[in-house]
Amino acid sequence: MTIKELAYSAQQHLQASTGGSFKRAHVYELLAASFGFNSHAAFGVDTVLTELRQNDRRVVPQSALIKRRCIELGFQPDTVILASSALESFLAERQIGVASISSLVSRLRVESSSQDEELEYDEDELFDPTDEAFGPILLDGLAAAASKGNALAHYALALIHAPDDEDDPDAGSSYWYSQGQQGRVLTGVEKEWAEAHEARLAQAEKYSRHLREASRLGNQDALLDLADRFDDPSFFEQSRHGVDADPAAIAAIAERMGRTSDAKHWLTLAAERGDTDAMLQLIEEHDQGDLQRCWTWVYLSQLVGTDLTRDAHYAINEDGSDYDDDVGGPAYVAGRDGVDLEPLAPAQDAAARLAAQKLFDQIE
Incomplete structure (x- = not known):
């Protein structure tokens, strides 16, 4: 289900429950109010809707804010009460919650750098990204935010689609994929190999596209990942760096790229923080x-x-x-x-x- 489909379902539910008419724009405003935001614009800065899973923390919709937003949108008092109750039940039934994009990115970065460690998450956090099955509503919300120039949303999508370092780069079969592209009808295991290769190519394309766009929009972590994955020098060519990363690790990237002066700079920062190896x-x-x-x-x-x-x-x-x-x-x-x-x-x-x-x- 996409966000548009969710909003349409919410619109139909509200109209059936209240007997009133709700514009789609009003539905988006009320969804934002449900989770504590004064407007849908404020909601979209760092938040996306998501389908809650078994271990995700439930958030009780904010009835008072829903009612206040209904009044601001011009609805009558009797409709306001019915709409608030209807929207709360709709969200509970569909198990809809929200995820902070910045928190999601932080978790995904920790997960990608600690794949061999047992990760523990604060039970008060709303979203736990260790489950690989990111729901379509979350992905759709990130895509919508990214389309509006949200660098962090692009970076989140890049991390979601990032290839696992342990993945076989030759997964599937480039040969059978090429044969299928040339019109050959594939069946059985040949088709499976071709489809596996196609899926890997699609994932790599999404990762590269979102990472490069996040970098273009100035996300420092994305720029560093771009240097690490693709030897892109943009990160090191900046005059200032606002990245929360181990300077020794950055030095290793610079050294691998042959940027001796940058390697020395970041090693010095690491040493000044007490890193004896540096x-x-x-x-x-x-x-x-x-x-x-x-x-x-x-x-x-x-x-x-x-x-x-x-x-x-x-x-x-x-x-x-x-x-x-x-x-x-x-x-x-x-x-x-x-x-x-x-x-x-x-x-x-x-x-x-x-x-x-x-x-x-x-x-x-």
Whole structure:
């Protein structure tokens, strides 16, 4: 069911229950009022309708706001009471609720970056996106918002259609898909392979299209994903970045793209936040020509609890997993040697220690 179909059904239900006439625009206004919004325009900024599922939190329609909106739209008092009751029962029967686009995006981003972890969600949240079956009303609402230039809606649709990293890129059969496109009649498993390949292509097209449009509209997370997935440099070519992401991960993307100065910039941000791996990488790959800067990272590492000048070796199994003494078997050495730097002159050493302390104070 689309949102238009839902609105039409609500319109018919209201008219049958009240004996009055309701314009479709009025129905949209009353649906928005049901969930606490003063207008449909305000509703559409960051909210979409959705079909509630078993574990989704139910929201009681706001009867007082429905009645007030009815009065503002010019309905008579007796119609107002009937309309409020009718709309509440309609929404309850159809199990219609709302989802915040920004919350949906946040959840989808966590889910996509933590596929191997058991995710827990706040029971007070309205929408839990771990269920892969996104309802047609939700998708239709996101598409409608996206068509009006809502960057976050485009990004939500991109995340919904994002290919799973574990998916087989050769799912289905490009050969049988090509044969079908050329007019060959396919049956049985050949048809299944062709359809599977077609579905994968359609999903990839939707992902790319919505991600690029969200990026064009300025969504920072989409721009970063565009760099990660397609090596698009737009994210790094901006003068400002308003993205909530691990700077070390951004540095890795920049490094993979051959953007050395950007990699150093983001590694520095990570190091200044206490990331000792970033400090080590800066010492070994970027700041090796600045001895005082390298010692600043060493002193900062000590302040956050890791001394980079000390060896850090440990035993692992052949497959790279941690070695277990109780299990036994061949052990292999992993880890790193301690950083070995030339000593600084007293004045430079004092300056490096002071700089490290200032950075540490900012972390705390």
